[in-house]
Amino acid sequence: MPTFANLAKWERRHWVAAIAALLALTLTPLGWIQWRQVRLLEDVSSNQVDSIMWQAYQLERELSRLYQAVHEAQLNPEIADGYQLAERYEVFLSRIDLLTKMPRRDLLENSPSFDKAKEQLELFTQVADPIFEQPESLPRQKVSLEVIDGQIELLQPVLNELMREANRAVARFVDERNTQLRQQSHLLIGLAAVQALVMLIFVSLLVRHIRRQQRQYARLKKLSRELTEARDQAEAANHGKSVFLANMSHEIRTPFQGLLGMLNLLGDASLTSQQRDYLQTARDSALHLLGVLNDILDVSTMESGTLKLSLAPTHLRTVVQEVDGLMQVAARDKGLSLDIYPAADLPEWVEADATRLRQIMFNLINNAIKFTPQGSVMVEVARTAPATGGVVITVRDTGVGMDADTVGKLFTRFYQADNSLRRRIGGTGLGLEISRNLARMMGGDIQVSSQPGVGSVFTVTLQLLEVAAPEDAGTVPADASHSRRLRVLVAEDHPINLKYMSILLEKMGHDATFCENGQEALQLLDRNEYDVVLLDYHMPVLDGLATTEAIRRLDGPASQIKVILVTADVVNDTRKRALEVGVNEFASKPLQAEDLQRALSRCGLLEEPENSVPGLSVQRLSGPFPLSAYEMPVRLPDAGEPLDAVLDTESYAEVMAMMPEDSLDEMLGTLFAPPEGTVHVLLQALNDQDRAAVGYNAHKLKGTAMLLGFKALTTISARIEHVATRTEDPLTDDLGPQLLREVDRTQQALRRYELSQKSTALTLH
Amino acid sequence: MNTRQFLRICLLSALGLLGLPALALDAPKERPILTVSGKIGVKNAGDVARFDMKMLEALPQHSFTTRTPWFDKPVKFTGPLLSDLLAAVKASGTTLSAVAINDYKISIPITDASQQPVIVARLLDDKPMPVREKGPLFVVYNFDSKAELRSSVFYERSIWQLKALDIQ
Numbered sequence: 023m024p025t026f027a028n029l030a031k032w033e034r035r036h037w038v039a040a041i042a043a044l045l046a047l048t049l050t051p052l053g054w055i056q057w058r059q060v061r062l063l064e065d066v067s068s069n070q071v072d073s074i075m076w077q078a079y080q081l082e083r084e085l086s087r088l089y090q091a092v093h094e095a096q097l098n099p100e101i102a103d104g105y106q107l108a109e110r111y112e113v114f115l116s117r118i119d120l121l122t123k124m125p126r127r128d129l130l131e132n133s134p135s136f137d138k139a140k141e142q143l144e145l146f147t148q149v150a151d152p153i154f155e156q157p158e159s160l161p162r163q164k165v166s167l168e169v170i171d172g173q174i175e176l177l178q179p180v181l182n183e184l185m186r187e188a189n190r191a192v193a194r195f196v197d198e199r200n201t202q203l204r205q206q207s208h209l210l211i212g213l214a215a216v217q218a219l220v221m222l223i224f225v226s227l228l229v230r231h232i233r234r235q236q237r238q239y240a241r242l243k244k245l246s247r248e249l250t251e252a253r254d255q256a257e258a259a260n261h262g263k264s265v266f267l268a269n270m271s272h273e274i275r276t277p278f279q280g281l282l283g284m285l286n287l288l289g290d291a292s293l294t295s296q297q298r299d300y301l302q303t304a305r306d307s308a309l310h311l312l313g314v315l316n317d318i319l320d321v322s323t324m325e326s327g328t329l330k331l332s333l334a335p336t337h338l339r340t341v342v343q344e345v346d347g348l349m350q351v352a353a354r355d356k357g358l359s360l361d362i363y364p365a366a367d368l369p370e371w372v373e374a375d376a377t378r379l380r381q382i383m384f385n386l387i388n389n390a391i392k393f394t395p396q397g398s399v400m401v402e403v404a405r406t407a408p409a410t411g412g413v414v415i416t417v418r419d420t421g422v423g424m425d426a427d428t429v430g431k432l433f434t435r436f437y438q439a440d441n442s443l444r445r446r447i448g449g450t451g452l453g454l455e456i457s458r459n460l461a462r463m464m465g466g467d468i469q470v471s472s473q474p475g476v477g478s479v480f481t482v483t484l485q486l487l488e489v490a491a492p493e494d495a496g497t498v499p500a501d502a503s504h505s506r507r508l509r510v511l512v513a514e515d516h517p518i519n520l521k522y523m524s525i526l527l528e529k530m531g532h533d534a535t536f537c538e539n540g541q542e543a544l545q546l547l548d549r550n551e552y553d554v555v556l557l558d559y560h561m562p563v564l565d566g567l568a569t570t571e572a573i574r575r576l577d578g579p580a581s582q583i584k585v586i587l588v589t590a591d592v593v594n595d596t597r598k599r600a601l602e603v604g605v606n607e608f609a610s611k612p613l614q615a616e617d618l619q620r621a622l623s624r625c626g627l628l629e630e631p632e633n634s635v636p637g638l639s640v641q642r643l644s645g646p647f648p649l650s651a652y653e654m655p656v657r658l659p660d661a662g663e664p665l666d667a668v669l670d671t672e673s674y675a676e677v678m679a680m681m682p683e684d685s686l687d688e689m690l691g692t693l694f695a696p697p698e699g700t701v702h703v704l705l706q707a708l709n710d711q712d713r714a715a716v717g718y719n720a721h722k723l724k725g726t727a728m729l730l731g732f733k734a735l736t737t738i739s740a741r742i743e744h745v746a747t748r749t750e751d752p753l754t755d756d757l758g759p760q761l762l763r764e765v766d767r768t769q770q771a772l773r774r775y776e777l778s779q780k781s782t783a784l785t786l787h
Numbered sequence: 788m789n790t791r792q793f794l795r796i797c798l799l800s801a802l803g804l805l806g807l808p809a810l811a812l813d814a815p816k817e818r819p820i821l822t823v824s825g826k827i828g829v830k831n832a833g834d835v836a837r838f839d840m841k842m843l844e845a846l847p848q849h850s851f852t853t854r855t856p857w858f859d860k861p862v863k864f865t866g867p868l869l870s871d872l873l874a875a876v877k878a879s880g881t882t883l884s885a886v887a888i889n890d891y892k893i894s895i896p897i898t899d900a901s902q903q904p905v906i907v908a909r910l911l912d913d914k915p916m917p918v919r920e921k922g923p924l925f926v927v928y929n930f931d932s933k934a935e936l937r938s939s940v941f942y943e944r945s946i947w948q949l950k951a952l953d954i955q
Contacts, residue, residue: 064937073856080889084889109888109918112888112917112918112919113888113889113918113919113948115918115919116889116918116919116920116921116947116948117889118919119919119920119921120857120921123857123858123859124856124857124858124859125856125858125859127859
């Protein structure tokens with residue numbers, strides 16, 4: 023039954039039809055049978071079937087009475103009444119018709135006794151009729167009476183037989199009726215059985231249908247549970263990815279501090295023009311890399327939902343001017359004209375995240391410049407319709423433009439208008455996505471209209487609340503060049519960062535004291551007096567946050583000291599937590615002089631730098647500025663010189679150039695001088711089989727060796743660190759001798775290098 | 788029906804009270820075929836009222852056609868209404884005992900006559916009935932008019948070869 027089986031597909035009319043058919047199928051025969059029974063009863067009552075016997079009996083009885091009357095007339099002809107005799111005869115005759123003309127006479131008609139009786143009765147009437155025609159003289163006609171008498175005697179046995187036949191006929195009729203009733207009863211039982219069967223089929227179909235639905239429901243529930251689980255897993259995986267990205271950001275940014283810092287310091291050294299060119303290339307590459315990194319970080323923080331806008335009163339016109347100033351260079355490089363028009367009625371101060379606002383503008387203008395081979399880029403900044411309280415930025419270019427299909431896919435991740443352009447221009451393809459997300463976070467959006475070959479128009483609408491100017495606005499100190507000499511305590515475990523910071527602070531004119539972790543910082547704070555503490559976020563023993571908490575719990579004035587947290591972590595959560603435990607300011611890694619200067623001045627320890635606008639946090643391109651990667655022109659450095667197996671002479675040369683000779687000697691001392699030198703501490707730890715100490719010192723040695731370009735030493739220390747921290751392998755006895763051999767090779771190489779340098783210097787002179 | 792009965796009784800009593808001469812019932816001129824006895828107000832032969840065919844013919848005639856258990860097809864009955872006949876003799880009882888020539892006897896409640904037309908038939912299919920054809924008089928109900936009439940009770944009350952009525 024393929025059609026029955028699929029009850030779920032039945033519509034209302036199908037159900038109605040099925041039920042109607044079922045009812046018709048079962049009720050029609052039932053109705054018919056009932057009707058038949060009613061008819062049967064009607065028949066019995068209206069036809070008086072059972073009266074056949076009565077009539078036969080009455081007929082016979084009337085005959086007897088006639089016989090008796092005739093006898094009496096024969097005996098007493100004097101008193102006999104001929105009329106009464108004739109009437110008796112007439113009554114007898116009426117009985118004949120009653121029997122022979124009754125509706126159900128068919129029950130009798132076929133029997134021989136009936137035919138015989140009819141025949142005899144006819145004969146009798148033929149004889150009797152003429153005799154009874156003269157009733158008044160009848161009693162006296164002896165002969166006639168005798169004839170009648172004789173006829174009656176002939177008729178009596180016939181009618182007797184007829185009565186018995188009538189009795190049998192009635193019995194037959196009753197039998198017949200009983201048979202009919204029995205048949206009908208059987209039919210009724212059969213029909214009821216069919217009805218029950220059909221009902222059963224229907225019910226079973228329904229039950230099956232319901233079961234199937236229940237199973238389907240269960241399947242759906244299971245599926246939805248599985249989907250929920252899958253979603254949870256996906257979310258967990260996504261969260262894991264975000265955490266991984268945040269961690270990676272830290273891991274990548276830490277060495278970046280060293281890289282950018284050193285590059286910046288190198289710029290201050292006396293260099294040849296070629297060296298300066300190399301330096302610029304290195305800086306550009308580093309900044310490009312930083313831009314890429316920042317893009318990825320922005321996307322990951324946006325995805326994890328932890329990106330928060332830091333709203334502050336912002337001078338809108340200044341932001342626009344800064345963007346103008348920075349972008350003009352790029353436009354000019356490409357031979358384009360860039361015009362930025364801030365409207366006259368632009369709100370002066372708005373509540374905004376200046377950094378992010380700049381980021382949006384940079385992205386869009388940069389894109390415009392990138393995709394415009396010639397012509398101009400025009401930027402308008404104006405109020406939106408008066409009531410809405412927003413700002414609209416329109417970036418118009420005369421560039422290559424895009425077709426509708428491209429516009430549709432423009433904001434999808436990693437999408438770039440043209441693959442050939444991507445190769446030429448570079449970039450992560452995340453810029454527009456980030457910009458739009460930022461615009462949306464600011465209560466606005468970005469719209470695009472473009473025409474291939476004509477140009478594109480990007481329109482940004484932002485909800486920026488107009489606010490009153492901050493109170494300290496305009497109180498620019500007359501002489502900002504003067505700055506205090508501060509006593510700075512620095513807690514930083516990484517030797518290179520430590521070195522870099524010491525140089526940085528010295529150049530800024532501050533007194534710096536260093537320690538390796540929070541615990542040491544606390545001890546120093548207890549003994550000496552400082553103006554400010556710079557804490558690294560990640561430190562062994564006691565990290566930045568824990569140290570801050572501990573400082574705030576100290577007795578006396580030391581607990582009120584200003585704390586600046588140095589961190590590569592851009593996640594807002596970290597900052598929020600840091601502020602909660604009592605951190606005053608932040609400085610981003612890689613640490614820049616401007617950053618540190620600003621952090622110090624925000625702490626109230628220094629006046630604002632003279633190039634800043636009050637209330638604005640000014641950042642330079644070289645800062646941890648969230649520029650997109652493609653802002654920076656990429657110039658790959660030339661292929662490097664062949665390198666010595668032990669020593670990266672170039673790196674070492676840079677370090678030498680940057681550091682005063684005593685600092686370098688001191689640094690080499692921290693590596694090689696027994697018994698405190700890292701090499702010796704590591705050897706001792708290997709000897710003691712102290713895995714933790716081995717791992718920590720190997721890591722420390724690796725960092726310093728990398729900075730100084732001690733390649734062989736870097737390799738061996740990395741291997742030891744790996745064995746100690748990443749594996750369960752035993753610290754074999756050969757590690758110590760290997761380390762010693764590499765140390766030896768390095769020291770020999772250093773001596774050779776110094777000799778060669780001296781000879782080169784001599785030659786040059 | 789009760790109302791009608793009541794009205795009839797009122798009318799009859801009123802006639803009686805006013806002392807109006809009762810409707811005279813002539814003596815039968817031909818051989819009498821029906822004798823009414825018992826509680827009757829009008830008599831024409833001692834203590835009973837006798838009717839010949841002419842007198843019955845003089846009463847208002849009614850007819851209907853109906854099926855019966857005694858004929859194999861519907862037949863037409865014509866004659867005076869039993870109620871008219873009873874009114875003619877000022878019958879005042881509750882039951883009438885009917886007797887046939889063949890000595891068949893049956894009790895008929897008088898209410899039968901008022902609840903439906905009951906004919907004392909003298910014509911069958913417009914022809915007089917001899918005794919041999921259940922004549923001369925035949926009390927008959929209109930069986931086709933009501934289902935409840937098609938029962939043995941009313942078939943029994945349909946008496947043929949009627950010769951006497953005794954009102955009780």
